[in-house]
Amino acid sequence: MEDIYEEIRNVYKRYPQPWVIGYSGGKDSTTVLQLVWKALEVLPPEERQKPVFVIASDTRVETPVIVDYIDTTLQRINETARALGMPFRAEKVMPTLNDSFWVNLIGRGYPAPTTRFRWCTERMKITPANRFIEEKVAQYGEVIMVLGVRKTESSTRMQLMNTYQVKGHLLRRHSSLRGAYVYAPIADFSTDDVWKYLLQVPSPWGNNNEDLAALYRNASAGECPLVIDTSTPSCGNSRFGCWVCTVARRDTSMEALIDNGEEWMLPLLEFREWLVTTIDPERKREFRDIRGRDGRVVFKKDGTLAARTYTLNTSKIMLHKLLVAQKEIQQHGPDPTMKLISDEELFEIRRIWRVERQDWEDSVPAIFRQVNGFDLPWPKDDDHVFDSAQKALLEGICKEYDLPFELLAKLLEVEKQSIDITKRAGIHKALTSILTQEWGDESQIMTAAREKNVFYQEIRLDLALPSVAEK
Incomplete structure (x- = not known):
């Protein structure tokens, strides 16, 4: 371990570029962040002035159990770093309103993601993380990304890591981001190595790594790493991923959480399972139009018309089901203020339906009122709007x-x-x-x-x- 710490210190001091650590809350990213912290804390203050940015990706549809865990962790990292004079600065990166899951799924009618059409990854994960990195590249010239990737994760990951190796250096060129290099301190770690380290070395910012191990045991699944390129596999069956993900046919992670005492999450599982039916090849024509947003029709190889975007009626049903699920988890879950969809997303969905999908009845406020019994402060934009x-x-x-x-x-x-x-x-x-x-x-x-x-x-x-x- 001392050799690893010394390597981290040498890389930190050798290169002038600031570091960006991708943190997902899972075991691998926690191990990397903890290794870097432990390595740098022994340096004298004057030698640890280079900033280390810690970014966590929040897609706005993360599994609710993990959201509080990550928020609490980021707060502890910042508070402890300030108190001890450490160079860490933690924050979340999120998709813009226009790229959010509900605005595209319910608002624009995009079909739920599949292995062939993972439209969500680029908008919700890659773009927000890359936007942050590009801002730092513009500010500092170059950055070094410190990631919890391991060669033993998959043969594809091993090949990718070897391809971009800089000869004679521990850094690798990023596959697509100019001015960004990748450093992977745990590239040669096994899963056992990761858990042995976490369970033997206390968290320097005050977390209990036993709690992290319990999350994995209860969910029976893996983690979703910070996604910065399309080579990263889907997080569809991951404990640390999106609760709405339909790339995997079953969400065994959420099922395991419910079986282990998180019964309040059942409405989320039921909504996700209904969402899966809308992409079932045998049923998707029940829910989707033959025309896309561009007005085109597409023929499949068998000569039949493909199902494209959701019909407006399906989108209305979807919004109603989501709001009902939100109301149920507010009533029975740990946080009565928890939201599955934000007010801003509802406002934007309403605008899209009225302007782009000819919802002249103005259905969004009516659906919201039907479920919740009260109104939101809907924007007053009725000039030249049809009824x-x-x-x-x-x-x-x-x-x-x-x-x-x-x-x-x-x-x-x-x-x-x-x-x-x-x-x-x-x-x-x-x-x-x-x-x-x-x-x-x-x-x-x-x-x-x-x-x-x-x-x-x-x-x-x-x-x-x-x-x-x-x-």
Whole structure:
């Protein structure tokens, strides 16, 4: 152990770049953070002035049990570092509102993540962590990332770590971030080495590592590391991952937590299991539209239409189920103020539904009021916003002229958003984009595809354009 501590001290003193430690709350990242702390604490104050940033990724949908654990740990790290004059500064990195899970899943209708479409990883994990690192690179020129990665985790991880090794150095080039190097003090540790260290060496910031071991025993699962590139595997079956993750078919981690006394988390498990049904190949057409957000339809290899984004009705059901789950855990869980979805996310979902998905009935406040019995301070943005009476009027007109309501509604939304003269420059392009989307029903699409022999490829059909333009 003294050799490892000495190596860490030598790397810290040899290179001028500040350090960024990725901390997930799990065993590997805790081991790295504790090793670095123990190594640096014996240095005289004048030799430990270079900052060591500790960042934890909060996707906004982390397993609730771990959120308090990480928040408490970060607070203890900062308080202890200030008291002892250590160079550590801990903080969380989070996705922006636009990239949050609920805004994209419920708001925009993105399907729940799968192994083939893990849209969440880039938005919720990679981008927030990389944004922080890029800010430090801009400030300091270069940074050294200290990560809890181990070669024994997988053959892919071992190959990646060896590929970017800097000859003659302990550092590795980061695979995609310019100005960032990677240092992995526990690269050659086994899982047994990690646990032996944690259970024999006390936490220098006051945590009890026995509590961490208990979390692993109760969850029967692994951890989700700080994700900084696409080579990191899914955290779908991880104790330290997102509770909504549908990449894995079963969440054995959450099941184990419930079996070990966390019964209040049952509504979360039930919501996740329902979410999995929406991506079931046999059932997903029940929940999803044949058109994507770009208006395209996609044919599968068997000649049938693929299921794409969630329908607005599915999104309404999803929001209702989520709010019911939130109310139940507030009533029966350890924290009556715990939220699964923030007010800001609800505000943004409401905006997206009204402007992009033609929810002229303004359903979000109504669903929230139905579940909770009170209202939020919804933003007052009703200028030039259509309502349910106007929707009924337009639906009647569209029926009379045999036109799809969604088409005319989208055209009106574009005109409404371009009412300011300074925003009208791109209005023709926006209108053309809407008119050239697919507006035929499924039977029309299939008939046109047979006539044009365009199966087995992603296509955009213009069935409705001539008749729409004429009308």
